[in-house]
Amino acid sequence: MCLAIPGKIVSLVPDEPHLGVVEVTGVRRRVDLGLLVEDMPSVGDWVLIHVGFAMSRISEQDAAEQMQLLTVLGENEAAMDEVRGYGVEDAGELRSTGESPGCRKTSSTIQ
Amino acid sequence: MRYVDEFRDPELITRASDEIRRLAEPGRHYRIMEVCGGHTHAIYRFGLKDILPENIELIHGPGCPVCVLPMGRIDDGLSIAQKSNAIFAAFGDMMRVPGTHGSPFEHKARGTDVRIVYSPADALQIARRNPERHVVFFAIGFETTAPSTALTLMRAKREGVHNFSVFCNHVTIVPAIRAILDSPDMRLDAFIGPGHVSTVIGCRPYEWIARAEGKPVVTSGFEPLDLLQSIVMLLRQLRAGEARVENQYKRVVPWEGNLAALKAMAEVFELRPHFEWRGLGFISQSALRIRKEYAEWDSEQRFDVPETRVADPKAAQCGEVLKGVLKPAQCKLFGKECTPEHPIGALMVSSEGSCAAYYNYEYRKTASLVTEISSVA
């Protein structure tokens, strides 16, 4: 549930390995990175922040893929409709972003 | 701003809503429940109902941790703080929630030391800075928030901060969804799955909804494009007669969840045999309590808890609205005795409760207005 916001790690706190400073459009806050120990982010990475803790790393690749799908939304269907209009066999509904069970989110550093 | 503005692009939003119109079969009425209070809030905040076709009905689910918290728990938490002259720390969401003898803010006006915190870590910090006072952190939230409370307790124990304890009201989302589906009045076609809870528990816990109940689930982000894309994905499944769990919020939700977060929760918490949910009654294995290894940091084990139980007024139809059986405006008290300023029932006390969201954002719109989108200058 609840309010979680993307923010960029702008620095790590010296002497406190689990703390980072995250910036959300010009606002900075110390954020606990302890929930990301299995895949610790570095300065420059984007994370999702909820109640002062980083919950997840944000995958730029997944975000870009999603934007791409959103951009072509409707285009492929329109093309399909046209093709169907010619009486050609239905080539199948366009797959959505995919449900890949067991697929781990790729982590990537931004920039 | 990255990862936010892109998902509010007006051009893409129009494209997505056109696709929804194309996919929604005329003559078919779709009932889609968004489980999560954050989604309810987003739907109203962005006015998404205005751009969906008439035959798609969004039903608001029970995923509002403030709404489902029984009033007696607020009474108990405040009572602990008062009796031990402790600092009562809680999120802003809790401050105006009425207890039997007033809300935390009202208690503050009468002398209880009530403080708003943004993070459980901040509550622990207050304890460090005030060694002569005890701090009771009133913890609420689903699995999104529980790991942060868990980590905070682990830090308190490791550092030996003894003037800190947590009054734990964390609840789990799957039992609530089960309660909805078990309800005899329920007729739902599909679910917009929780977004941020899923960053912790992953997408597997929803597989039974698709498999056993035959309803598609798409875990969704919170921006307008996220929600619209999720609806597209649900409609595609429904058209094809499929029922699967899909992850629309891939950029943030890992299919397997967050192992470190789950480990922290398992270390600190265990399931209560049962817990009372406001509006839904007792649900077994649906809430967390602190393990005895952390007894010293558990307000319930450290202090006497009155165990107050307060029934909602009979006229309040919160349970039915929570289950999506009634719309907020259909409750007899809505907008009259029960408003955000003087809430009677659970769903009016939190800004993401369906009644409050509807009241604040939608209630006074007239039909003629919603089709107008014009520039102004």
Next chain:
Amino acid sequence: MAHGAGGKASRRLVEGLFAPLLCGNSREPLGDAARIEIDGMPIAMTADSFVVKPLRFPGGSIGELAVNGTMNDLAVAGARGHSMIVTFVLEEGLPSAILEAEVRAMSSALRRAGVAMVGGDTKVVERGKADGMYITTAGIGRPLPSVRIDARSVRPGDKVLLSGPIGDHGITILLARGDLELEADLRSDTRCVLPLVEALAREAVPGIRWMRDPTRGGVATSLNELARDCGLGIFLLEEEIPIHDAVRGACELLGLDPLHIANEGQFLAVVAPEYADLGLNALNSTPGGEDACIIGEVRKEPANAVLVSTRYGGSRIVDMLAGDPLPRIC
């Protein structure tokens, strides 16, 4: 506490208790300043009180708020402030250096506003009361020629002008309190808006219907008050409302709506459509008014309410604030 926050509870207190008992039979809508006549000479008067914690914050302090706030109440009532009187309620034990700093700050603010302080009073209360210092003021001034502010003159089609970015003051204060451990490069926007009001009046005066400075309770509260006073609806376009990035970021993080956040250096004006562009140009050409813009218009529906719409067609009602804006995590 909710009664002082500027929203619904405050309004009930004023309308339900103060006005009937203290203002007799006046049927005038309640404004920021009062217009009276003494032997035929029109005079504008206002009073205000200032309570802020911490006393000093980036961009200003309680003293500056007191001077600018008083002058702004007069300005948006269509008057040029002339003189002020101030009273201090001081907490016992307040270091004199703090008091001196405030008095100096007020002196600079008075000079910038071109206004004289002609008297004052001081009281001291026990330690633990008064949060250091409370300031109350009274201001007096001359109405600007031909400016008539009246909510009842507002018509559908009138445009809503805003002088600049919103939320700077309220968020600065929230951050300065330190409880939320947030940091940002933000300053209070406290300033005297009279030069901007005068510029607007010079170009657009026949068309100015109503003005207000959106202090506590924010733009949403001021416009809701207008909507109720004129019985019409206010339509705003979300994308047109100027907000600094840091304010936006803080509001996103804390779950706050910028429309409910206090401002101390901005004003709203409702202007007839044929004068709106002239008025806007006048503001944009005046130092400090570069970010002024038209954010919406008056419509018949939804009556008595404020509707905020987005470019893609979604909309929501924005109500008056009920109590202080609270950070939320859900």
